[in-house]
Amino acid sequence: LRYFLVPDYFLRRLADPPNQTKTYADADILIHSGKLTLDREFTDRLSVEVSGLLEQKDYNSNFDARDTTVMAGGAETRVRFSQKFWVDIGMDLEQGKAAGENDAAINSDISYNQWSLHFAPRARLRDGLSAGLNYTREVKGYTTDLVADKSHFDREDKTDIIKFDLKMTLNKRTDMALACERVDRLSNKSGADVEFASFDQNTYSATVYYKF
Secondary structure (H helix, E strand, O other), X not given: OEEEXXXXXXXXXXXXXXXXXXXXXXXXXXXXXXXXXXEXXXXXXXXXXXEEEEEEEEEOHHHHHHOEEEEEEXXXXXXXXXXXXXXXXXXXEEEXXXXXXXXOOOOOOOOEEEEEEEEEEEEEEXXXXXXXXXXXXXXEEEOOOOOOOOOOOOOEEEEEEXXXXXXXXXXXXXXXXXXXXXXXXXXXXXXXXXXXXXXXXXXXXXXXXXXX
16 A cells, blocks of 8 residues: 655646647646555466556646546556566556546646556566566547647547666665666647647666665
């Protein structure tokens, strides 16, 4: 059971009011998130995990219509082919209901349905060194009926995420991880007034873990 709190997260500057390109304001979010996970090992080679999530995103007063209640559920299975090689396969379903759902006075409804699949093989190359590859496909469809909501009406985003990482043990107290990630999002909507449409992103990271 996990509770996760983000007291203040700056998303970015967003059009205020929405669906225009002239005036903007800071969009900050307060996030409360609870997640329950159950897992079971059926054999030495097969384990299954199921989870449920309830999350509340509370935006600052400029963007109250974006306040969103998120419900999600998922399942993942791990198949161990040997002590040195295993694969995780999972699927998640998510629904977000915004405070401004189908509110014609605002015409900005970020309510959505989303599903995702991921496939993650991992290999132990030698003692203290492993490599992993994670591929995720996400499809997010906005559910608004507001035709005037240019950014969200009849919109679908397809996102492919590929991540490669190396994890290594440096000594008894120190571990290190190196990772690179590629994100490709293709949206069926485009234009200057469309929020978070198609983009590409590359991320490189190095992390050191020290055990006290």
